[in-house]
Amino acid sequence: LKWSTDNVRKTFIDYFQSQHSHTLQPSSPVVPLSDPTLLFTNAGMNQFKPIFLGQADPVSVLGKLKRATNSQKCIRAGGKHNDLEDVGRDTYHHTFFEMLGTWSFGDYFKKESITWSWDLLTTVYGLDETRLYATYFKGDEGLGLPADEEARDFWRQYLPDNRIIPCDAKDNFWEMGDTGPCGPCTEIHYDRVGGRDASALVNADDPEVIEIWNVVFIEFNKDEEGGLKPLPEKHIDTGMGLERLASLLQNKNSNYDIDIFQGLFAKINDMSKKGPYGGLVGEDDVELRDTAYRAIADHARALAFAIADGAVPSNEGRGYVLRRILRRGVRYGQQILGCERGFFEHLIPIVLETFKEAYPELKAKENDIIEIIRDEENAFSTMLDRGITYFEELKVELKKGGRDTVSGSEAFFMYDTLGFPIDLTELMAEEAGLKVDGEGFEAEMTAQKDRSRMDRKMKKMGASGQIILELIAEQTVYLAKELGVEATDDNP
């Protein structure tokens, strides 16, 4: 295999290191070291944020860091960049993926970054030029910014006008989070089919025409009020999805068909009662078998990398994102593929084997990762069975009542009592052709928070708090009688 994923990664880094004087700056952990605004590292630029903001000097072991490159471990399953919902259901979004990146810190700008991107893709990787498209920022009144004609004009050297496409801020103004460094970008897209004008399919969520590389011109810092302040220096920040690029170079139509997923799929096949992976997507995947394969393989990678970098599944924040990913994977495995309880941990050794050279830190944490996953799956399995039974009954009940929506309190019961994260309930509802009352669910969540806040306050007060709680409960029952409604014996 000429373009193994390892070779695609290495070729990228070599190109920028040896031909354009970039310094290899290793991937930072997926758990951001010192940025409370971020759940997980979601792009290569995260570790450089203090440099872009002028809070830190770009220094490397070799002196002032002007240009950097690497392959960054990323997770997009929460916060501003959350792809969890798509994962498994499409062929090119993962929760965990690697982003090949290059940076210029106040050094080169638009011209060089566009020139080198084009050269690498077409000359070194040898991608078919006629399948490439570029987008540029078309300007935005709300942001008070004009169109990026400069980027457009650089592209005209390489591409005909019909393959240079103006796009809006949603796609071509890149932001790391709600605040922080940002700027207009130009993106490179690839038509997997070829021999046609595919410009209408760019940025249209079409699996045949996918975005591969984002080249961001970092010029601003967005403040709390949403205002844009120009940065003292202009920077380049680029990111290309390694798995997407590998799929093109390996002539595959799906990221999941590349080399690094094959071991995982073979292992899932060993444990599944549904037969081997068939590559079906969307409505074609009637039994959801292939969706399940993709989701499970993805989630095993995400959990292995996140736990190796110090995250642990839990009830809030980062830990809850991991718990959601694990429960989603376990549900796909046990319910859809008929895998035995405890199947998930068996995927971990395969992930570690695949990445033992690129990311040796994984192997060092093998036992921790497996143990944490074993405990998590164990804890969820009993609830999962009860949840599936409850949901089957609920479906019948809804159908009888002519309802098409799972109510807020039903979704909350699944969350609170059965351990089903809301996105898992939503997914199962969608599979059954149902909706979920998300607002109702949020209201239940708020009510629960209020209750436990009140509880904590009263408990702090000791005996007198307990008496007040009892009085409120009595009062509620009394009022309920007056009103002719039923009072539950929940805490007030």
Ligand code: ATP
């Ligand atoms: P998309 O529009 O496909 O969701 P994006 O615009 O959100 O991608 P960027 O933030 O521009 O992505 O990230 C840079 C590159 O990282 C993308 O061009 C793509 O190749 C890759 N990438 C982004 N999200 C994912 C993901 N969830 N899984 C795999 N690769 C991804």
Ligand code: MG
């Ligand atoms: Mg995206």
Ligand code: MG
């Ligand atoms: Mg995009």
Ligand code: MG
């Ligand atoms: Mg993009």
